[in-house]
Amino acid sequence: MILGSKWLPSSTDTSVSVVCLCVSFVSLLGCGGFNRSDSTKKMSEVTLSEADSGKSISLVVGDTIILRLNESPTTGYRWAVERGDSRIIALRHSDYERAQDSAVGAGGQRVLVFEARRSGSVHLSLQLRREWEREKPIARSFDVLIQVLVQGERKTVSP
Numbered sequence: 001m002i003l004g005s006k007w008l009p010s011s012t013d014t015s016v017s018v019v020c021l022c023v024s025f026v027s028l029l030g031c032g033g034f035n036r037s038d039s040t041k042k043m044s045e046v047t048l049s050e051a052d053s054g055k056s057i058s059l060v061v062g063d064t065i066i067l068r069l070n071e072s073p074t075t076g077y078r079w080a081v082e083r084g085d086s087r088i089i090a091l092r093h094s095d096y097e098r099a100q101d102s103a104v105g106a107g108g109q110r111v112l113v114f115e116a117r118r119s120g121s122v123h124l125s126l127q128l129r130r131e132w133e134r135e136k137p138i139a140r141s142f143d144v145l146i147q148v149l150v151q152g153e154r155k156t157v158s159p
Contacts, residue, residue, distance in 0.1 A: 072107035083125035
């Protein structure tokens with residue numbers, strides 16, 4: 001609608017403009033128009049199991065380490081971190097996942113998630129034991145040597 005020398009949009013024009021603006025914004029997001037700088041690294045996850053005990057692994061600051069260790073908590077045996085350095089790798093959370101289609105009391109896996117916080121080397125050691133039986137031998141252990149590198153270094157897993 002034109003009034004004198006000024007153009008005033010109708011409600012239909014306004015609605016079309018808003019829709020076009022939204023579509024443009026979504027398109028920019030999909031094309032990476034609002035990506036962070038190229039210096040930002042995509043963080044990765046490394047999953048380890050009991051079979052990886054005794055290995056050495058290299059990670060980059062910010063990476064996530066997931067340990068999946070077999071456990072039967074109804075027997076009283078649980079995995080506990082015995083050695084590590086939370087300044088280099090920090091435990092973010094620990095959860096128990098029951099095996100699918102398992103009977104009550106059957107085993108599952110302890111899932112421990114760590115984050116590589118700063119560069120350095122750490123020996124991570126866990127023990128499967130009953131908390132109240134510290135004087136008795138442990139049931140199993142898990143050990144891994146972790147080297148946390150600066151951004152851009154290569155990650156490896158070795159025996």
